[in-house]
Amino acid sequence: MADAGGVKKRLRSQEWFNNPDNPGMTALYLERYLNFGLTREELQSGKPLIGIAQTGSDLSPCNRHHLELAKRVRAGIEAAGGVPFEFPCHPIQETGKRPTASLDRNLAYLSLVEVLYGYPLDGVVLTIGCDKTTPALLMAAATVDIPAIALSVGPMLNGWHKGQRTGSGTIVWDSRQRLSAGEIGYEEFMEIIASSAPSVGYCNTMGTATTMNSLAEALGMQLPGAAAIPAPYRERGQISYETGKRIVSMVHEDLRPSQIMTRDAFENAIVVNSAIGGSTNAPIHLNAIARHLGVPLDNDDWQTIGHHIPLLVNLQPAGEYLGEDYHHAGGVPAVISELIKANLLPHPDVITANGKTMRQNCAQVENADEKVIRPVSDPLKRDAGFINLKGNLFDTAIMKTSVISDEFRERYLSNPDDPDAFEGTAIVFDGPEDYHARIDDPAEAIDEHTILFMRGAGAIGYPGAAEVVNMQPPAYLIKKGIHALPCVGDGRQSGTSGSPSILNASPEAAAGGGLALVKKGDRVRIDLRKGTANILISDEELARRREELQKNGGYHYPKHQTPWQEIQRGMVDQLGSGMVLKPAVKYQRVAET
Ligand code: FES
Ligand code: MG
Numbered sequence: 001m002a003d004a005g006g007v008k009k010r011l012r013s014q015e016w017f018n019n020p021d022n023p024g025m026t027a028l029y030l031e032r033y034l035n036f037g038l039t040r041e042e043l044q045s046g047k048p049l050i051g052i053a054q055t056g057s058d059l060s061p062c063n064r065h066h067l068e069l070a071k072r073v074r075a076g077i078e079a080a081g082g083v084p085f086e087f088p089c090h091p092i093q094e095t096g097k098r099p100t101a102s103l104d105r106n107l108a109y110l111s112l113v114e115v116l117y118g119y120p121l122d123g124v125v126l127t128i129g130c131d132k133t134t135p136a137l138l139m140a141a142a143t144v145d146i147p148a149i150a151l152s153v154g155p156m157l158n159g160w161h162k163g164q165r166t167g168s169g170t171i172v173w174d175s176r177q178r179l180s181a182g183e184i185g186y187e188e189f190m191e192i193i194a195s196s197a198p199s200v201g202y203c204n205t206m207g208t209a210t211t212m213n214s215l216a217e218a219l220g221m222q223l224p225g226a227a228a229i230p231a232p233y234r235e236r237g238q239i240s241y242e243t244g245k246r247i248v249s250m251v252h253e254d255l256r257p258s259q260i261m262t263r264d265a266f267e268n269a270i271v272v273n274s275a276i277g278g279s280t281n282a283p284i285h286l287n288a289i290a291r292h293l294g295v296p297l298d299n300d301d302w303q304t305i306g307h308h309i310p311l312l313v314n315l316q317p318a319g320e321y322l323g324e325d326y327h328h329a330g331g332v333p334a335v336i337s338e339l340i341k342a343n344l345l346p347h348p349d350v351i352t353a354n355g356k357t358m359r360q361n362c363a364q365v366e367n368a369d370e371k372v373i374r375p376v377s378d379p380l381k382r383d384a385g386f387i388n389l390k391g392n393l394f395d396t397a398i399m400k401t402s403v404i405s406d407e408f409r410e411r412y413l414s415n416p417d418d419p420d421a422f423e424g425t426a427i428v429f430d431g432p433e434d435y436h437a438r439i440d441d442p443a444e445a446i447d448e449h450t451i452l453f454m455r456g457a458g459a460i461g462y463p464g465a466a467e468v469v470n471m472q473p474p475a476y477l478i479k480k481g482i483h484a485l486p487c488v489g490d491g492r493q494s495g496t497s498g499s500p501s502i503l504n505a506s507p508e509a510a511a512g513g514g515l516a517l518v519k520k521g522d523r524v525r526i527d528l529r530k531g532t533a534n535i536l537i538s539d540e541e542l543a544r545r546r547e548e549l550q551k552n553g554g555y556h557y558p559k560h561q562t563p564w565q566e567i568q569r570g571m572v573d574q575l576g577s578g579m580v581l582k583p584a585v586k587y588q589r590v591a592e593t
Helices: 023-034 040-044 066-079 101-118 133-144 170-180 186-195 208-218 234-253 263-276 282-293 299-306 323-329 331-341 358-362 406-412 432-438 475-479 539-551 563-569
Strands: 049-054 083-088 123-128 148-152 159-161 164-166 386-389 396-400 421-430 450-455 487-489 502-506 523-527 532-535
Touching: 023 040, 049 066, 049 101, 049 234, 066 083, 066 123, 066 148, 066 234, 101 133, 101 563, 123 133, 123 208, 123 234, 133 148, 133 208, 133 282, 148 208, 148 234, 159 186, 170 186, 170 475, 208 263, 208 282, 208 331, 263 282, 263 299, 263 331, 282 299, 299 386, 299 396, 323 331, 331 358, 421 432, 432 450
Parallel strands: 049 083, 049 123, 123 148, 421 450, 450 487, 487 502
Antiparallel strands: 159 164, 386 396, 396 502, 421 523, 523 532
């Protein structure tokens, strides 16, 4: 690191390993790191010590390939004159963790903050991939603020079944409907699902993983092109090597997350999220990363900056293609190139991890397949971003209007006098178990005029917020050709689902939000143009219900199962505010302390 006068700044790691003022402590710190063969020359001569935050393990198969890729990262670090230190992160596997992987995002964040702060690391490579691993690691890098670069594990190869692309998650939602409708049996169902996961890597659809890995690149925290290279490709190993080399230079330049992830970078990322058809989980995670940096960002920004941006990337669930196609078309740099050409990227001159600007990295990149990455003049959809709804049901909830199907639009949004609004009658489910127990019961009398409400599924209620708001209609309605009912909830939805649900409602029922007050049979009005969502009852009736709720001790949710569930419930913020741990956000740039 050099200061303005060109004098080399002492590396952080030298406080541990080369502190002549305290030879006793220096020797104690040093001796155990020598015992596996490192030399004093490596630890005491001012070489950057680089952490490799390893998220791969047998428990986290989406990121498992990082165990291999880390070998290339190490080689790159060493080639550039650094010393690699690989260490494990708390595993977060989206599909395997009960009750939900998102419970662990903040736990992995906390533990990585401690590691980066408390050990002699000058910089870190963040191995990202599966949904929550990306935000958890970027949040920790934001808090500690030592030089950091992210490295995606890459998506799986495309899935295929009988000549059709089968995409992660998306094929589950589709096949479940076919199973319910009796079109396929259990064995064929299992075979189709397995076909969507043909190799190492993360989800090959534009779910939360491809979204968050793309946004890590759009924020400037990865090397250009690093998000989309499929996990098994040779380029994946090569970019791992380059990433290892680059982090050593970033330490010498003292290029830190707070310099890359600025408000301008987040605005770019919001625009890219619309253009790629990104997951509804993205606002939660980007708002969280921003909060840990002290950058203001909220759901109003997502609508203002992102809603009018067109959908360019033709990946499932919004489109047809999968991860390999995305990479072949040019990945994130080709998307950004299209946006720059159309003057839609708000801040092309922000600095990125390789030391160059976004414009320098992307403007000349050719879009190699316009079927997969559409030009702005011929988008898949217009207005592909989210809208931010408000009303007596919640202060904020987002909706991805671009995934509204023709069938849904025809049924709910085709009144010529009122084309952007619909009304319906509420049925309310308290958590996913309640939904499964009652959805097919004819006594509930659910029909096409029903709006399905899911509550008790937020950051406190579930806990960690479940991906359960995209509720399938009763089987008897699916058989009649009604494939989607309006869904509203205080939980999340999988990024691989194409439902136009109204989600991430904050405050949640468990925090006293309006969803705790809605009752079966209530008339509810949703107005997409005005951005409102209201129960059509008087303020007096609403106040009476609130009083009654308080008398009953508030909204009841299931008891804690583990210590962390209780700890997090006591200090977690709402989904609209990033679901961060409230006491954590005041800690910024902690490496300097
Ligand atoms: Fe891990 Fe989708 S389940 S990336
Ligand atoms: Mg998910």
